[in-house]
Amino acid sequence: MNGDVANSLDSNTIGSLVTQFGTPLMVLDCDVVRQQYRALQDALPNVELHYALKPLPHPAVVRTLLAEGAYFDLATNGEVDLVQSVGVPSERTIQTHPIKRDSDIQHALRYGCTVFVVDNVNELEKFIPYRDQVELLLRVSFPNADVLADLSKKFGCKPEQALELITHAFDLGIRIKGLSFHVGSQTRSGDKYAIAISRCNEIMQQVTDAGLPVLSTLDIGGGFPVQYTADVLPISIFCEPIRQALNVLPETVRVIAEPGRYLVAPSVTNIASVMGQAERNGQTWYYLDDGIYGSFSGLMFDEAKYETKSVKQSNEVYSSVLAGPTCDSIDVISDNIMLPKLNNGDLIVSTMMGAYCSCTATDFNFFKKADVIVMGEETVFDSNSISA
Structure with a gap:
């Protein structure tokens, strides 16, 4: 059971979350955490599972x-x-x-x-x-x-x-x-x-x-x-x-x-929006409001692979670059991703981002970290209101 959280977020849900909370967002689905825990418990039936908190x-x-x-x-x-x-x-x-x-x-x-x-x-x-x-x-x-x-x-x-x-x-x-x-x-x-x-x-x-x-x-x-x-x-x-x-x-x-990673990696989806764009060397560069110094920090520290797609769908796609918002040139999420032509404000969704993403994100350049929104508990709420 991979438990890809993206399957539970349709375009209407994504739009509703963005309208309510803005972007960037990290959407945590507790149902996926449960699924992952049960799958591992079934695979190791006589082993006591101690969740290692470090990744999330x-x-x-x-x-x-x-x-x-x-x-x-x-x-x-x-x-x-x-x-x-x-x-x-x-x-x-x-x-x-x-x-x-x-x-x-x-x-x-x-x-x-x-x-x-x-x-x-x-x-x-x-x-x-x-x-x-x-x-x-x-x-x-x-x-x-x-x-x-x-x-x-x-x-x-x-x-x-x-x-x-x-x-x-x-x-x-x-x-x-x-x-x-x-x-x-x-x-x-x-x-x-x-x-x-x-x-x-x-x-x-x-x-x-x-x-x-x-x-x-x-x-x-x-x-x-x-x-x-x-x-x-x-x-x-x-x-x-x-x-x-x-x-x-x-x-x-x-x-x-x-x-650690196994229980939480598939449970989080990132939603980011296009801040701006430019044509460079035959590719469109899309600048997102989240990046390497934020939720995508795992691309630097963890070498993880995230599936990244546009919410906007089209049969015509083009070689594009996704860059983060900071003024640092290393803040590039993907330098060759096939995407439709996007407008400012369009949304990019990335899955498998529950492990070593939020926890290693920074507010470098004063771009704020993505808010974590919890689903699968009794209500949907902004986790920033939780005292931990």
Whole structure:
């Protein structure tokens, strides 16, 4: 289930939203979030899904997923504050940033979050003052060159270091309750997870053989791919090797995951309008009121692919350029897109923009960020009125 939100926005709905709220807009459809959550839960039926807030830290997403029974993966004090404000019970959260300040640990503990992630001795020893309050997951690195973002380059201990770190934690009186890993974003194959799960299973057995407390939790991270392009596997097929690998684990092991992009990427549609136009080198340049420094920031930071179309339809289309509103020359969304001849004020719609778009947008050049409009809750409303 790809859940392309554009299917739920006909031209009348788009026009109504623009009349009411103006442009640019980011339209968040909570029904799509629900669909994505249920699809992943069906693909990983015995795995607790902890939504990683980073790609879209929006209260409506948190509320929607909480109602679905989700758990939450937090990495910063702001994310702690957001889930607390929405009423997420602290026992449904973990704090997974491998590198934390002492104040970050204290902030999470005041909320009631007691499960943290470490990946080195320095980080482990930060928990000495809190050893009676916390349980830790040790993050293990499994480098993966075949991904959009290889997070194992920045975090995680080598598998052969795990037993030594767990032994050191035991000597300090700190409980390591399990292992975690992250194979990277937009992973192409579930086989990468299966390899990591198998290696973690071996580490768990090493811990038991060493006479240390049994590890009871395995966090398989995120990275589940969404269909920016047609070559991405359907989620059930993608997860088949993961399910097979998990079946080999002892039945006593609790398995959790940290999906982010997969749950929210298809849930947001961008609506922008043409501010002006010019003929340059045989192409029409259309300047929109949103761009690279705004909602399309993922084109720079995330290498994601968005489907972009004109609301105005015609059989006659021409090679065109879509540019953002700022005075910076890199602010170009697409330098070769086939579009009909557009007028100032015509609308451009882009889908698959729920992950790493709003959260990385800026107000550079004092062009305001797109307002986020929520659909699929009880009413349609402007999220700027929500206190988070």
